[in-house]
Amino acid sequence: MDETARSLIRDEVRAISAYHVPDSRGLIKLDAMENPYGLPLELRAQIAALAAEASLNRYPDPGAAALKARLRETMNIPDAMELLLGNGSDELIQILALAVNQPRAVLISVEPSFVMFRMVAAFTGMRYVGVPLAVDFGLDVSALHAALREHRPALIFIAYPNNPTGNLFDEDAMHALISAAPGLVVVDEAYHAFAARSFMSELTRYPNLLIMRTLSKLGLAGLRLGMLIGRPQWLTEFDKLRLPYNVNVLTQRIAALVLQHPGVLAAQAAAIREGRQRLLAALQVLPGVQAFPSDANFILFRVPRADAVFSGLRSRGVLIKNLNGSHAALTDCLRVTVGTPEENDQFLSALQQSLLQAA
Numbered sequence: 001m002d003e004t005a006r007s008l009i010r011d012e013v014r015a016i017s018a019y020h021v022p023d024s025r026g027l028i029k030l031d032a033m034e035n036p037y038g039l040p041l042e043l044r045a046q047i048a049a050l051a052a053e054a055s056l057n058r059y060p061d062p063g064a065a066a067l068k069a070r071l072r073e074t075m076n077i078p079d080a081m082e083l084l085l086g087n088g089s090d091e092l093i094q095i096l097a098l099a100v101n102q103p104r105a106v107l108i109s110v111e112p113s114f115v116m117f118r119m120v121a122a123f124t125g126m127r128y129v130g131v132p133l134a135v136d137f138g139l140d141v142s143a144l145h146a147a148l149r150e151h152r153p154a155l156i157f158i159a160y161p162n163n164p165t166g167n168l169f170d171e172d173a174m175h176a177l178i179s180a181a182p183g184l185v186v187v188d189e190a191y192h193a194f195a196a197r198s199f200m201s202e203l204t205r206y207p208n209l210l211i212m213r214t215l216s217k218l219g220l221a222g223l224r225l226g227m228l229i230g231r232p233q234w235l236t237e238f239d240k241l242r243l244p245y246n247v248n249v250l251t252q253r254i255a256a257l258v259l260q261h262p263g264v265l266a267a268q269a270a271a272i273r274e275g276r277q278r279l280l281a282a283l284q285v286l287p288g289v290q291a292f293p294s295d296a297n298f299i300l301f302r303v304p305r306a307d308a309v310f311s312g313l314r315s316r317g318v319l320i321k322n323l324n325g326s327h328a329a330l331t332d333c334l335r336v337t338v339g340t341p342e343e344n345d346q347f348l349s350a351l352q353q354s355l356l357q358a359a
């Protein structure tokens with residue numbers, strides 16, 4: 001890097017490694033927690049007609065009123081709460097950090113968790129503190145409360161269920177954390193469709209609680225639509241940092257259309273939950289594999305020699321996520337997204353061969 005770039009670009013930006021998205025062409029793609037099922041043909045035809053008559057020469061509705069109304073109908077949002085939409089929930093994480101980023105403000109999350117919490121802290125120049133999870137991947141309550149006392153975080157992100165471990169955290173520990181937090185607590189429910197619990201109804205109880213959701217894992221990752229739900233006093237402020245027209249015309253209209261048929265994505269989520277249980281049972285009986293129970297649409301598992309097993313899978317046409325080396329608690333861990341039953345079977349057979357080869 002030349003001298004000018006060194007002097008112009010912030011140190012913490014130069015220190016970040018870019019979020020890496022591997023090339024998945026020609027591979028069975030089980031690396032990014034996408035829904036493997038496409039939309040039914042009839043709905044696709046309706047989307048095509050809608051896209052054809054959409055006014056692409058006009059800016060989108062800046063407030064996305066029609067889409068918000070539809071989301072309210074489908075998401076059990078308490079009446080008193082406001083809704084803020086983002087170009088994916090990633091954008092909302094960034095807006096939240098920008099809003100609270102005063103000098104020395106701290107952002108806390110647990111580790112291992114979704115890497116974007118740490119990355120956004122670096123983007124925005126916030127101080128990041130990652131509190132390690134307990135060995136069973138549960139919340140380490142005493143470490144968290146000690147971190148609250150020491151760092152007084154402005155913002156806490158808890159993915160619930162957590163990525164990449166897949167588990168929901170203990171409910172009492174979550175309540176204690178929200179009650180004790182001196183700042184905002186964002187419960188990121190990206191995997192809500194695959195879990196039995198939610199903190200949405202707790203919004204009325206805790207003034208510092210915010211809930212984040214996304215349509216990505218539900219089946220519309222390509223549209224990029226994230227949602228933040230919370231009290232108007234907070235969301236009015238965050239909305240000032242949202243760039244105008246952040247949710248484009250096609251996303252607004254297509255998401256609203258698909259949400260008119262909530263049964264479609266709900267049935268796919270049910271099929272994914274069923275596939276998860278079958279995949280977990282199959283992984284748990286494979287010799288040498290330690291698979292962790294999951295409340296999400298992916299499964300974390302540990303194998304001997306994860307790097308070799310990951311490469312073996314890839315050479316057999318299956319792309320999953322290699323987490324080995326990303327965090328001490330994830331040594332030799334891989335993460336597989338639940339696919340269709342056929343994809344899950346292909347993955348299992350490629351895994352068996354890769355394990356034998358790597359032994």
Ligand SMILES: Cc1ncc(COP(=O)(O)O)c(C=O)c1O
Binds near residue numbers: 215226
């Ligand atoms: C916990 C968590 N939150 C948010 C996201 C990002 O979602 P979006 O596609 O809405 O940006 C992910 C994606 O993997 C995630 O795991």
